[in-house]
Amino acid sequence: MTDLSTDQICYFGYGSLVNEETLPAGTTVIAGQLSGWKREWRACSKGKAGHDGFAGMSKCALGVRRDEDSVIRGAMVLDTKANLPALDKREWHYSRKSLQEDRFLPDCGRQMPSDTFLYQAQDQHAYWGDEEHPILQSYVDCVMAGFHRLWGQEGLEHFVETTDGWDRVPILTDRAEPVYPRAVVLSQTLTATIDDLLKSVNAQYLTR
Template sequence: MTDLAQDQICYFGYGSLVNEETLPTGTTVIAGQLSGWKREWRGCSKGKEGNGRMSGVGVCALGVRREEGSVIRGAMVLDTKANLPALDKREWHYSRKSLAEGSFVPDCGRQMPADTFLYQVQDQYAHWGNEEHPILQSYADCVMAGFYRLWGQEGLEHFVETTDGWDRVPILKDREDPYYPRAIVLSNELAATIDDLLKSVNAQYLNR
């Protein structure tokens, strides 16, 4: 394995960063599996001023914790270093964490750079979501659409099964009038499939 060129970065997305529609033009997305990390609904924060409808709104985003033996699907993203400041701003309540070489295995068998990282929720925000910090349905839709694009129905099922917190963090129904700034439009079929999957894990919903 070789290091990245000076002008490139390589990071693992396990949530919204899996969805290519949320990434800058020119990025390369490589589907695969990461060992040693567990995905969870434990990242509470409030939207910053100037961030549209998200300003001051309490939400719960996805995070990950280290867990030996755990394997999660996601996407390794090859991007230009010039986009790193904007990426750090997007992931403002996360910190970059280096990944162990070989912990990510691409589906395509492509050789990966040695220098890779992911974003982990900072300790002060690493709390389970609640009614004051719910999961935005528009955010979950965006994430799950990304998994569906890469792996189809199997990807959706994997995401739901390997993410902790569905039974304890409520979902705010904002699909029709989204708070999430990178919200996407789902087909009726995909929306119904996602809703059925979340029913299977007894997801609870809020209406505001």
């Protein structure tokens, strides 16, 4: 692996950060897989005004835990250090965790920097979502659109199959009026595909 330049950062996205539409202009997204971490619906918070745009709403986002037997797909993002404060603000209820070298395997075989990190939910926020802290459907759509862009149908299936908590954390149906500040517009085909996949894991829904 190579060292980063002094004005560059490199981090692993496993949820909304996989979707290039949510990232600053000029970033480089490198698809691949990370070993030793498991994705789950266990990162709850109440939005802070000026932080993530949720205006005080409680919700559940994606988190990760260490698991030596797990491999998850996601994306390494190369960005400028100048964007780090804004990124930390976006991920305000997460902490940066350094990644071990060689845990990320890029799909393209590209040589990766040695100094990389991901965001893990802080202990006070690392609990399972529930009816008071639901998953936003608009957030799920954004995440899955990112996986679809990188890996197509296989990526969608992988995301659903390798994420814990679908059977215990309800999804708030806000697609028609998105609460998530980085919501994306999906094609009818992709919308139907996502809905079918979530049915396969017995996802439960709440109406607004």
